Amino acid sequence: MKDFIEGVWHPVIDEDKCTNCDFCYEFCPKGVYTKDNEKVVVENPSSCVDGCHGCEWQCPSGAIRFPEPITKEYVTKVIRWSKKKNKEVSSKFLDYVLKNQIIEECEINRETKA
Template identity: 50%
Template sequence: MSKTWYPVIDYEKCTECGICFDHCKHGVYSKRESRIIVVEGENCVHGCRGCQSKCPSGAISYVGDDGTTKGGCCCSCC
């Protein structure tokens, strides 16, 4: 797991569909009322873009993303 790679949700783009919450098997997200929030960013697998690739509104980016990590889910949780 990573302290240098974790998702950030752009709430202006987020449609609160919950796909990221349903997709992530590492407990990174939580639901608070209808809003999805990042609660355990350190549980995110470094380099995994599974949630970002599933997000229909493009609302997820990653702290630590230097543009060199490509692809979708790399942690076999999909």
């Protein structure tokens, strides 16, 4: 799993920086990471929680990055993608974007109902 998946929040490991310390693998409660021949890899990107940066903050090498900054356009894309996949957008993520005034509540409602 090397490339970003459009509209899906998930980590990508920079293999040049990764030291295989396992911190992200041991930290993530969602089973996003697995071990492949002793190497940590992103196995289940769609299990990642929208807006979560937990493993990134654990990584001592700065080897983890995410698809794109959380902008209004990104939030809209996540909502549309989730609708298409019949998935709920996590309330944690929506709380985060509202708290940081990235998007207005009425716009979220409009996208959710559209």
